[in-house]
Amino acid sequence: MISPLKTLTGAAAIALAASAVTADIKVGFIGSMSSDTGLSTLRGAEIAIEELNAAGGVLGGQKIELVTADTREDVTEGVKAYEYLAESEEVDFIISGSIDDVSLGWLPRMIEYQIPTLDTWTSYIGIIDMVVENPDDMKPYFMNIASDEALATLYINFGADVLKAQMGFESVVILAEDTAFGQAITGLVTEALAPVAGIEVKDTIIYDINTVDFAPLFSKAQESGADFIYQVSSVNSQVISSQYVKLQVPMAMTGVNVSALGLEYWEDTGGAGGGISTLSPIPSVGFELDPASQAFVDTYQAKYTSRPVMPHFNGFNAYQGLKQAFAAAEEAGGFKDVNGWNAAMSKQDLKLMKDDKLWLRYGFWDRDTVEPVTNRTYPQNALFDLEAPYDFAQPSMVVIQWKEDGNVGVVYPPEYATTDFTLPSWVPAK
Amino acid sequence: MTSNLNLRHAIYWALFAGLLFAMPYLVSKGDLRTMIFALYVGIFAMSWDFLSGRTGYISFGHPFLIGIGAYATAILSYRFDVPVMFSIPLAVIITMVASTMFILPALRIKGSYFALVTLAFMELMYQLVQVIRPDLTGGTRGISGVETITRGAVNGFYLAAFLAFCVALFLWLLTRTRLGAAQSAIGMDEEALKGSGINATKLKLFTFVVSAAVAGLGGAFYVHYLGSIAPRAIFDINFVFTIIVAALLGGAGTITGPLFGAFFLTFLLEYLRPWLPGAERYLIYGGVALVLYMYQPKGMYAIAAKLRAGVMK
Numbered sequence: 085m086i087s088p089l090k091t092l093t094g095a096a097a098i099a100l101a102a103s104a105v106t107a108d109i110k111v112g113f114i115g116s117m118s119s120d121t122g123l124s125t126l127r128g129a130e131i132a133i134e135e136l137n138a139a140g141g142v143l144g145g146q147k148i149e150l151v152t153a154d155t156r157e158d159v160t161e162g163v164k165a166y167e168y169l170a171e172s173e174e175v176d177f178i179i180s181g182s183i184d185d186v187s188l189g190w191l192p193r194m195i196e197y198q199i200p201t202l203d204t205w206t207s208y209i210g211i212i213d214m215v216v217e218n219p220d221d222m223k224p225y226f227m228n229i230a231s232d233e234a235l236a237t238l239y240i241n242f243g244a245d246v247l248k249a250q251m252g253f254e255s256v257v258i259l260a261e262d263t264a265f266g267q268a269i270t271g272l273v274t275e276a277l278a279p280v281a282g283i284e285v286k287d288t289i290i291y292d293i294n295t296v297d298f299a300p301l302f303s304k305a306q307e308s309g310a311d312f313i314y315q316v317s318s319v320n321s322q323v324i325s326s327q328y329v330k331l332q333v334p335m336a337m338t339g340v341n342v343s344a345l346g347l348e349y350w351e352d353t354g355g356a357g358g359g360i361s362t363l364s365p366i367p368s369v370g371f372e373l374d375p376a377s378q379a380f381v382d383t384y385q386a387k388y389t390s391r392p393v394m395p396h397f398n399g400f401n402a403y404q405g406l407k408q409a410f411a412a413a414e415e416a417g418g419f420k421d422v423n424g425w426n427a428a429m430s431k432q433d434l435k436l437m438k439d440d441k442l443w444l445r446y447g448f449w450d451r452d453t454v455e456p457v458t459n460r461t462y463p464q465n466a467l468f469d470l471e472a473p474y475d476f477a478q479p480s481m482v483v484i485q486w487k488e489d490g491n492v493g494v495v496y497p498p499e500y501a502t503t504d505f506t507l508p509s510w511v512p513a514k
Numbered sequence: 515m516t517s518n519l520n521l522r523h524a525i526y527w528a529l530f531a532g533l534l535f536a537m538p539y540l541v542s543k544g545d546l547r548t549m550i551f552a553l554y555v556g557i558f559a560m561s562w563d564f565l566s567g568r569t570g571y572i573s574f575g576h577p578f579l580i581g582i583g584a585y586a587t588a589i590l591s592y593r594f595d596v597p598v599m600f601s602i603p604l605a606v607i608i609t610m611v612a613s614t615m616f617i618l619p620a621l622r623i624k625g626s627y628f629a630l631v632t633l634a635f636m637e638l639m640y641q642l643v644q645v646i647r648p649d650l651t652g653g654t655r656g657i658s659g660v661e662t663i664t665r666g667a668v669n670g671f672y673l674a675a676f677l678a679f680c681v682a683l684f685l686w687l688l689t690r691t692r693l694g695a696a697q698s699a700i701g702m703d704e705e706a707l708k709g710s711g712i713n714a715t716k717l718k719l720f721t722f723v724v725s726a727a728v729a730g731l732g733g734a735f736y737v738h739y740l741g742s743i744a745p746r747a748i749f750d751i752n753f754v755f756t757i758i759v760a761a762l763l764g765g766a767g768t769i770t771g772p773l774f775g776a777f778f779l780t781f782l783l784e785y786l787r788p789w790l791p792g793a794e795r796y797l798i799y800g801g802v803a804l805v806l807y808m809y810q811p812k813g814m815y816a817i818a819a820k821l822r823a824g825v826m827k
Contacts, residue, residue, distance in 0.1 A: 117791060117792040117793070118792060118793050152791045153787070153791065154787075154791050154792050154793065156793060158746070158747070158750075158752070159656075159742075159744045159746055159747035160740075160747045160753075163740055163742075164547075164548075164551060164784070167544070167547040168544065168547075168784070168787060171542070171543045171544040171546075171547050171667060172542070172544030172545075172547075173544075184655060185654070185655050185656060185744045185746060185747075188655055188656065188658035188742055188744065189658070189740070189742045189744060189747060191658050191659070191741075191742065192658065192659065192660075192662060192740065192741025192742055193741070195741075196662070196665055196666075196741075208655065210655065210658075214658075214659065218659075262644075262654075263654060266654075267644070267648075267653055267654045267655075268654075268655070
């Protein structure tokens with residue numbers, strides 16, 4: 085007869101052996117768990133992890149476990165969240181869906197802990213500058229969205245090619261929210277759009293993010309005498325755009341409208357969102373997808389029924405970026421050797437083709453390569469291409485436009501366009 | 515001054531110091547990190563309590579003071595390479611001077627008007643750091659990469675614990691003086707205090723400057739712990755509420771109570787994280803705080819006093 089003690093000892097030994105075989109690799113998610121953009125990163129990571137686990141695991145058959153830390157888009161909560169992932173959960177790798185100032189808040193913690201971290205949403209060029217100035221400390225950091233300087237550079241081409249050349253617009257009034265994001269984009273537009281594209285900035289109107297009545301602001305914009313409005317809105321963006329439509333403001337409005345980046349935009353504006361255009365990182369809504377990206381979206385939509393029904397660009401970044409991070413870890417023997425992982429991650433290069441054309445490229449700029457248009461380096465930042473025909477990589481962004489019938493399409497650059505840029509029906513042509 | 519101090523007090527403070535010293539041997543590094551945040555919130559709550567809890571002048575703008583200290587040392591050390599050992603004392607002095615300049619007119623008003631004026635100061639500061647010399651303040655994104663004084667949870671904890679202990683002891687000793695007794699009389703009956711010949715305005719100014727010095731000191735060390743600063747992280751209404759709720763839950767007017775209130779709130783929120791990683795935990799957090807405050811408006815300090823009295827019987 086087997087004694088209970090022996091049974092217990094045997095069971096413990098089996099459990100220990102089993103845990104040794106299936107010891108988990110922990111991935112931490114840091115970001116907002118209540119925003120569409122934060123959820124896009126989280127879900128992209130979840131799908132990638134499920135696929136890696138289903139394929140037999142990683143790093144010698146280990147299973148990946150995902151733990152989450154909500155930042156509520158709050159800077160201090162972001163620091164706490166990073167500490168929680170590092171100290172309490174002891175994660176091996178972190179994927180971030182954080183906004184700019186939240187990422188800047190936890191960056192000193194990343195430097196301290198040296199945990200490999202991939203940012204999928206933050207696009208602040210200042211962080212890439214930190215990589216340039218402080219390469220050793222910033223080795224664990226990668227940003228797989230084109231930095232905002234690259235986004236703005238291509239947008240200036242849109243200004244010159246479409247707004248000025250096609251529409252005949254000579255002047256702009258900027259209508260920007262009072263946030264870090266708003267300030268940054270406003271700075272880039274005033275410093276670059278105006279002088280490079282030859283468009284005069286007539287006025288800059290800053291508004292509080294809690295603004296609910298935009299009528300006085302639209303009146304002020306009209307009084308400026310500008311040809312069109314450049315709006316910068318990342319918080320409650322559906323409010324400004326729906327009021328623009330309902331008030332039939334007789335000026336074109338383009339710029340950056342974060343709510344218009346998701347398929348829920350039409351529903352959020354109650355169907356009053358037509359005519360709005362916004363720049364968007366890639367892949368955007370209305371963007372034609374290559375077969376691999378379409379497969380990801382199909383999996384996503386089969387798995388999730390709540391919003392966002394279509395992942396934002398950072399969902400794609402998380403999905404591909406997490407797989408690349410693990411491919412780099414396989415090469416470096418794990419995540420512990422940050423130098424080894426950095427070298428392997430820097431070499432990751434996934435080219436997705438559509439109709440025999442390079443459509444999307446997930447890779448990173450190296451330390452020395454100088455981007456020819458901006459004439460600077462972008463180490464550990466996502467690859468992008470600022471010049472047609474985009475045979476090196478995809479453009480840093482596209483411009484999308486919501487039409488008055490609720491359809492959405494890409495209007496710029498022409499190589500990726502699915503529809504033409506048009507003025508809303510109530511706006512007179514110049 | 516010290517006639518109301520006795521051996522029992524010394525034993526309590528020694529036990530408190532011993533507990534703080536032993537903490538890294540008793541808890542995980544993750545818990546230590548949570549404690550560091552709790553200690554800083556505790557310092558801010560004690561600073562608030564010294565002004566508002568004892569005098570009845572409710573400040574909604576405490577982050578204004580914390581922010582001056584934090585930004586001053588961040589700018590001095592990050593932009594001008596001033597060593598931290600100088601930038602922190604300078605930041606405290608700047609906070610005291612700046613707060614005096616701002617608050618002097620506000621001391622003439624009372625009640626909700628005082629609270630609203632302090633709230634306006636915070637909002638003013640939030641706007642100012644974004645538009646006035648953003649090349650220094652970092653504008654809306656703030657400054658990342660501020661020199662950190664410590665590395666690792668244990669060192670960070672010992673620094674924060676030492677600071678919180680010193681602040682608590684200093685403020686507690688101050689309240690045991692005749693000055694402290696007069697200060698609490700402001701909250702009871704300011705007119706009667708004036709009738710007794712005490713210059714209430716000077717007393718209020720003294721209270722405010724001490725509170726500002728503690729807030730500035732805490733803010734300065736806090737930013738060198740975080741390694742970054744952003745206007746949204748400091749001049750935020752939620753931050754004000756965290757400080758006030760910590761003070762009220764811990765026990766307003768008790769100085770050390772707010773420290774325990776800060777621990778309770780911070781740990782409640784962090785311990786809920788594994789089960790409720792999203793915003794839901796804030797509902798629990800708010801609910802528990804509400805129930806606790808309804809059950810005992812005088813805070814945890816009063817609950818602890820009741821328990822102690824029960825044990826002594």
